[in-house]
Amino acid sequence: MEIPLNSVRRWLFTTNHKDVGILYFITSLYFLVVGGALAVLMRLQLMAPGLNILQSAPFNQAVTVHGLVMVLWFLSPLAFAFANYFVPLQIGARDLAFPRLNAMSYWFYLFGGLLAAIGFFTPGGAIDTGWTVYAPLNTAKYSPQLGVTLGGAGLLMLIASVTMSTVNFLVTIFRSRAPGMTLWRMPIYTWGILLTVFMMLFAFPSVAAGVIMLAADRLLGTLYFSSVEGGAILWDHLFWFFGHPEVYIVLVPGLVAIAEVLPVFARKPLYGKKILITALIIGSIMSFMVWAHHMFVTGIDPGFRKFMTITTETISIPFGVATLAFILTLVGASIRFTTPMLFALGGVALFIIGGITGVFNSSVALDYYLRGTYWIVAHFHYTLVGGATTGLIAALYYWWPKMTGRMFNEKLGKLHFIVYMIGFNLLYFPMHFLIDMPRRVFTYPAGMGWELPNMLATMGTIVFALSWLILFINLYQSLRKGEPAGNNPWGAWSLEWLVPSPPPRHNYDGQPVVKADGTITIQPIPANGGHHIHETHYSKWPLFISLGMFVTFLGVGLGLPVLLLGALILIGSIVGWAKEKFIAVEPAEGERWPFANVERVRLGVWTLLFGEVVLFGALIGSYIFVRINSATWPAPGEFLNPMEGAINTFILVTSSLTAILALAGAKSGNQGLLRGGLIATFILGFIFLFNKGREWSELFSHGITFSSGLPATTYYITTGAHGMHVAAGLAVLIYLIIHAFKGRITKENHAGLEGFDLYWHFVDIVWLFLFPLFYLI
Amino acid sequence: MTTALSPVTAQWQELFTLYLTIGTAVGSIVIALLIYNIIRYRHKPGSPEPADAPTPGKVPADRGTIGAALILTLIVTGILFTITLGTMETVDLIEKPPEKGTMVIKVHGFQWGWKFIYPNGLETVNEVRVPRDEVIIFAVTSDDVFHKFQLIEFKIGVDAIPGKVIWIWIKPADTGEYTIQCFELCGVGHAFMTGRLIVMEPSEFESWYKG
Known part of the structure; x- marks a missing residue:
């Protein structure tokens, strides 16, 4: 454009x-x-x-x-x-x-x-x-x-x-x-x-x-x-x-x-x-x-306060x-x-x-x-x-x-x-x-x-x-x-x-x-260094995705039709973004200490995940905070079934393994392993979410709602935030599966899949914290 | 300084004065140094460029030493250390009411006013009467949102938080009327969430309290 x-x-x-x-x-x-x-x-x-x-x-x-x-x-x-x-x-x-x-x-x-x-x-x-x-x-x-x-x-x-x-x-x-x-x-x-x-x-x-x-x-x-x-x-x-x-x-x-x-x-x-x-x-x-x-x-602990002073x-x-x-x-x-x-x-x-x-x-x-x-x-x-x-x-x-x-x-x-x-x-x-x-x-x-x-x-x-x-x-x-x-x-x-x-x-x-010696020069890119770089400088999707998000949030106040319209714009423009061919050239060489061996997308995902650690840290920390402050708390198994949680944990951990297999397939050029691994990961992730949904609806049918006390509040919101992350992962998986079947994920070009794998493992690790915290303790 | 209203007030004012004295001294010296340098090293017509002036297209050489950094750090640290000691002392005084036999008055902040409950069950709103020269403990909490219970003339206040009780104490030295005000935004009535603290002669207080 x-x-x-x-x-x-x-x-x-x-x-x-x-x-x-x-x-x-x-x-x-x-x-x-x-x-x-x-x-x-x-x-x-x-x-x-x-x-x-x-x-x-x-x-x-x-x-x-x-x-x-x-x-x-x-x-x-x-x-x-x-x-x-x-x-x-x-x-x-x-x-x-x-x-x-x-x-x-x-x-x-x-x-x-x-x-x-x-x-x-x-x-x-x-x-x-x-x-x-x-x-x-x-x-x-x-x-x-x-x-x-x-x-x-x-x-x-x-x-x-x-x-x-x-x-x-x-x-x-x-x-x-x-x-x-x-x-x-x-x-x-x-x-x-x-x-x-x-x-x-x-x-x-x-x-x-x-x-x-x-x-x-x-x-x-x-x-x-x-x-x-x-x-x-x-x-x-x-x-x-x-x-x-x-x-x-x-x-x-x-x-x-x-x-x-x-x-x-x-x-x-x-x-x-x-x-x-x-x-x-x-x-x-x-x-x-x-x-x-x-x-x-605010009457916080004096020792903690002295430290903060x-x-x-x-x-x-x-x-x-x-x-x-x-x-x-x-x-x-x-x-x-x-x-x-x-x-x-x-x-x-x-x-x-x-x-x-x-x-x-x-x-x-x-x-x-x-x-x-x-x-x-x-x-x-x-x-x-x-x-x-x-x-x-x-x-x-x-x-x-x-x-x-x-x-x-x-x-x-x-x-x-x-x-x-x-x-x-x-x-x-x-x-x-x-x-x-x-x-x-x-x-x-x-x-x-x-x-x-x-x-x-x-x-x-x-x-x-x-x-x-x-x-x-x-x-x-x-x-x-x-x-x-x-x-x-x-x-x-x-x-x-x-x-x-x-x-x-x-x-x-x-x-x-x-x-x-500190002298700065601008060296001409050698003529034999191949073709001229053609970066893309325009895309309409950033604006449209943001607009979609804006309308969706407005819909929270203005009602369902607006909300749906916003969601439609949002999803449509995310698809548009994913399909757009956008070239952003990374310099061929440069100073990259200490991340010389960490590819651009992977470093981006790493960075994002550090933020996510704080997000879940805050959610889990809030759970621990209200639990410590609560006089009573239901015993393990009283309102959540540890067995069901364990099965779901097993499913999610397995999906991490299939994600690793998919990446191994991409790295070794084994397209069958790549595609099979991705589809298996998707199915397992989907089952995890399905089980979660069943658990929620069962709780709701027993009258345990968002406002049925702090155990319910913290359970719904913390695992809900996690579930949203799983859902987002599944959306990315659909994109990756389409790409894999078009033969675009190869030995040389699999940075996106690598980024996804990191993200997916992170989501699994979060669950490994949530499972014992909510089901076992 | 005039005689303080309460031991905590005296200590607070002393500490504030200490900070203010050191702060003003440090601030004046540093700003004077800044202005001195600005005037002394201003560009004069015909004066040559410094030898190490920035040159286009060249990363400047490093300037300054680690030794200088250490000296800078030590100066700042030394000043801070002095005032930290003062602050610890005052906190202890604020948080440890001196003796037993004191009167504990419960304070409930609400949108928008203050309710006071005396040990004998007596309740008042937006006005609290206390005897002179007695240690009075206010046990502060809130019935709805976050407030801050502040006794302006006494230079003391504390957050009023639902579900929490935080104590402060005074030992008023003078009779009279003093201002209570909310110091945390708590809704449209915030500006008018005020009350009166009335310090009475002990004998007058006794008859009021019993009557």
């Missing part, structure tokens, strides 16, 4: 990483405007005591959607706009490893945001539980409105988007680096994105499990969050195991954006690049060991080291005060303040009082707006000439910086003095001493909003009449600056190579 570059279809069907990057860029700024408008409304309401601009219910919706949109639909996606555009360029690749998957990530992200925001137009309004969606306020009993369900659906689509991105970026960074582009030599922004996707891989499945359980509670009547055995604390664990790494997922790209920009305009190399990377690796790992600091005053205070060490590395970069420099540099320096200053107030919150003693106050609001806006957003604005100005081929107006840029800094500090600094005022109240009484800081903050909001307007005017003018940028207006070293602005669709007319 070839499409003219100036058509609308190009943007709908593109799979090119730079086009997708621009889509992310525009969409994230759109969500910034949405979230920002909500913030302006809230601040107007809070300007003085007792105002009536935004009443309680709409205020709660505004505060919730503002939080969700800013963190998940603006900040991270803006970072990933740059990641999409520049990670392949910076490592010398032609595109991401899975371009179609990348396009689908984008569409899932967009439609997910629309699902969450569409709630404003439903009766009862948008989700209004706070961005943390605390239990049991999130259950149908206390928040029956459709908006909350839609918010959950939007979150699920976003989580799917993030998971696809994670797989894509990890495989790309590990498999598509140019020869000589070792890990240590990678530009710091790419490093930051690598760490960010690692954190995403482990963090998001936890909240995915939480949202799935919440959806089950709301739609099927299960009892995870309405029971006291699960309830508030279970949600807290699931949410914050995601939520705290998420803070670093948002922060790290902003910090590495600063680290990318500082050396260019300081005209000195980054101080201690390896130290900085090591610090960020330690910080990323530790980000999974601090989540309970959001639960210090120490880890929380310790995590400020790597980020403190990072900050000092930024400052030391300036020593001996010759600083050029361009707009991107001003924002990078401003970002460091604001992050220092946010980092220091964060240390206060790590203290359990102080947290007894600070939790839920405006002090916290001040703290995280200094880190996530002051640090992360300011850093990303530096990146925006830095890379804009590369993305558009045009310079922006430096004077307007500097004006933007001044107004931004004044507005920001006027907005957020006074909030430190609102240490006695609760968060998320739509109004407050006079006479508490809260009037002046609130008034200042609202004035700051107006100034801050204006500063963004200056940015947008500057960008618009630059597009219309900006000076041509040339290849490298800033004198930067990294690869993206060696090619024209904007870069050609395939990035490099040749193969970039980094020599031992």
